[in-house]
Amino acid sequence: MQESFFSDLNELSAFVALADTGSFSAAGRQIGRDATAVSRRLSAMEARLGVRLADRSTRKVALTEAGQRYLARIRPLLDGLQSAGREAAEQVDGQVRGHLRISLPGSFARRWMTPLIVGFLRAHPLVTIEADTSNRFVDLIGEHYDLAIRLGVLADSRLVARKVAERRRVICASPAFLMRYPHLQAPQDLAGVPCLCNTRNSNPYRWAFTQPGRRREVVSVRGLLASEEPELLIEAALEGLGVLHSTRWYVDAHLREGSLVEVIPDWQLDDRGAVYVITPATSGTPNKTRAFSDWVAQHLASELG
Structure with missing residues (x-):
């Protein structure tokens, strides 16, 4: 009879909980069992496979080289099974469901995401949403978030990024x-005038410009008012207090009506970036996440495009 290596x-x-937590007690809490049950399961796996998967000590548990290789093979399989189970449950009677x-970035969420979230919940009454608008850069995988909206330029990561709209910066004033x-x-003319600076930028007091056929220019400005809240900066600009550095979609309506006017329009701010919908790079995206991602992408592309 052929020997079975299946756990x-x-x-x-x-085993995965033990690898993630490094202790029997913490792994037991994660899967809802006591530490002895986790220990017994590990011992049973080692006996079946004929190899030691983890080294135990009084303070922690560390995977052996064989254990690390085994973890790398089984984790995506287990993730896939869990994703398949969630997806099957969400497809009961064909409706999107789940939590x-x-x-979301706070000011962007208040300006653009509120109606989208309300509309999505009306369209999908079996979905519930928990929205974090603290501007904190969350760890989607480690903190078990399903989706994030991020602005700017993205670094390489384990996440899946879906670009939904360009972000163009603009300089304007009343x-x-x-x-x-x-x-x-020209850019250097801004050095001596009061400016309204967004502290969400990496260096809010140094504005970089480019112009076709000319070199890049960077100017240090005097910040009359600095804040991460676009609404505050826009109000100050409308009152004639200074030159505003803003993302265009926040001020488009004011530019169209003439209450704000673009300054040095022949120069572009060297900070374009984009709006991205971010999801974890797992083996399967649940229907609830895919549906919300599609909803957001469709509406933001229309609103911000």
Whole structure:
């Protein structure tokens, strides 16, 4: 009779929890069992496989080289089974269902995401949403978030990024302000005037510009007011207090109506970036996450495009 090396799902879940936590007690809490049950499951796996998967000590448990290799092979399989189970449950009667944990940049969420979330919940009454708008850069995988909206330029990561809209920066001011400072023709002209600076930028007091056929120029500005809240900075600009550095979609309506006017329009701010929908790079995306991602991408592309 051929020997079986197969472990049941309870053993696999215990082993993955042990690898993630480094202790029998913590692994037991994670899977809802006591430490002795986790220890028994590990011993049963080792006996079946004929290899030691972890070294035990009084303080911690560390995987052996064989254990690390085994973990690398079984983790995606276990993730796939769990994703398949969630997806099957969500497809009962063909409706999207489940609980979504999402992370959103605060000011962007207040301006654009509120109606999208409300509309999605109306369209999908079997979905519940927990939205974090704290501007905290969450660990989607480690903190078990389903989706995030992120702005700017993304670094390489284990996440799946879906670009839904461009982000263009703009320099603008009120007509009254420009009557007092009519000489603003080039980036260096901004050095001596009061400016309204967004502290969400990496260096809010150094504005970098590019122009076709010319070199990049960087100017240090005097910040009359600095904040991470676009609404505050826009109000100050409308009152004629300074030159505003903003993302265009926040001020488009004011530019169209003429209450704000673009300054040095021949120069582009060297900070474009984009809006991304971010999801964990797992073996399967649940229907609830895919549906919300599609909803957000469709509406933001229309609103911000």
